[in-house]
Amino acid sequence: MLAAERRDHLLGLLAREGKVVAKDVAAELGISEDSVRRDLRDLAAEGLCQRVYGGALPASPAVAGYAERQSVTPGGKRKVAAAAVDLIRPGGTLILDGGTTALAVAGLLPPDLDCTVITHSPTVVAALLEHPRVELFLLGGRVFKHSAVACGAAAVEAAQNVSADLCLLGVTGVHPEAGLTTGDADEAAMKRALAARAAETWILASAEKIGAASPFRVLPWERVTGLITDAAPDHPTLERLAASGLEIRRAR
Amino acid sequence: MLAAERRDHLLGLLAREGKVVAKDVAAELGISEDSVRRDLRDLAAEGLCQRVYGGALPASPAVAGYAERQSVTPGGKRKVAAAAVDLIRPGGTLILDGGTTALAVAGLLPPDLDCTVITHSPTVVAALLEHPRVELFLLGGRVFKHSAVACGAAAVEAAQNVSADLCLLGVTGVHPEAGLTTGDADEAAMKRALAARAAETWILASAEKIGAASPFRVLPWERVTGLITDAAPDHPTLERLAASGLEIRRAR
DNA sequence: CCTGTTCTTACATGTTTCTGCATGTATCGT
């Protein structure tokens, strides 16, 4: 049992079950509670979890989503990504956000698709390096390590120099009152800047994001063309959004 | 048991089981743990795995994908990269080029090093995302897929807004007459722009580059602080360069 | 075929890091 494995195990438990009890994990893995506590303390120091008496809870929404980077793309995100690919027109220009859903979109682009992809995510670039026809443009800036994208003033400024037909944005929260939200202020500003440079902006949000709210507002609904999700159409949040006129496309 | 076989075996284990425990592999293959550790260190320097206490874990897909595409990765690059790391001062700002040698530098940065890394390579960014203390700044622009770096007018312009203490550049040719050369004109211009923004510029060139020449000139010798290579000091090209006053540092 | 060189590998050393236990302290539930 490598120390790094323990760490992953703990993060996995946090993501799956929403909590970690030091005593239980120690018994389960056959290690001392001290080691579990030490690991949790380290993870908390990195902002990956929140230490509480008896164990730990997932990190605050501001940094949540970091841990999921390692794991495989869940089915929901893949469905949403597949539906988003249908929006892309050959020969066009696409602004692609960072995050796992956008990364899934990159992976699903058909090999014969001829288009330009603009992104602030090095990960998306890496995923599309092998693509034979896509032209890549990278927006630079200070790299926000938690979500692995460029943001900040320089990145926002770089975004002013591009324009596109379509912008696909991921968010961490879609809420009737709070609107479209994400966990970091700079990231929110960057998404806003991206959306402003495209003729159409679609939001990609797998089911677990619907009804959730994060600290920072990304966009008002008026700036959004539509929403793609795999959540059931009768989800109360979706019904309210549809009633207010937002186009909602169901991924399946 | 050939060294290359061991390497493949380790990569296979990483892919199949998601981890490698140095002790176990040593017992399984009947070799010393030192050899396993050496191999893992080399693989980590090439970005093919991530070293952890007790063994290794798979590298992030973005880095592994790029590193795998490079056909030959001679051991010399690791030595050159290790020598380059010695030039980096804590708290300083470093401009890091793209390419496998620069990637090896990124992989060899000590975890306790506190510095800012500016790069136009998404791969380098991906390699340093896990680094706990390094601050990352990404220079954006059109992505040149062959070498996976941002270049072109936008990237050169972005480079004008940064400055650093040290710039580490890779080249594909080091030749007494042709000078420092590389295979793409835009890439050469980008390297030139990077070098112009740093107080010191060092060239990283493993042995096979010495005496070679590529189509496009990167920099005149006057703009270069020194050269790091693992080629023998009595290499005719190096002797000529040293005679003309260039500082040459031998990696071993 | 021989010789000197280089590279690789294994071992030996000292250092660092990890882990579990012991102690004393803080916090929780009753």
Add this chain to the structure above:
DNA sequence: ACGATACATGCAGAAACATGTAAGAACAGG
């Protein structure tokens, strides 16, 4: 307030690590 549990700290043994060194294999040149 009390006992029980969780916690932080210090410590010691163990494991992993880096480094240097020496023996052997592979190689190039004569």
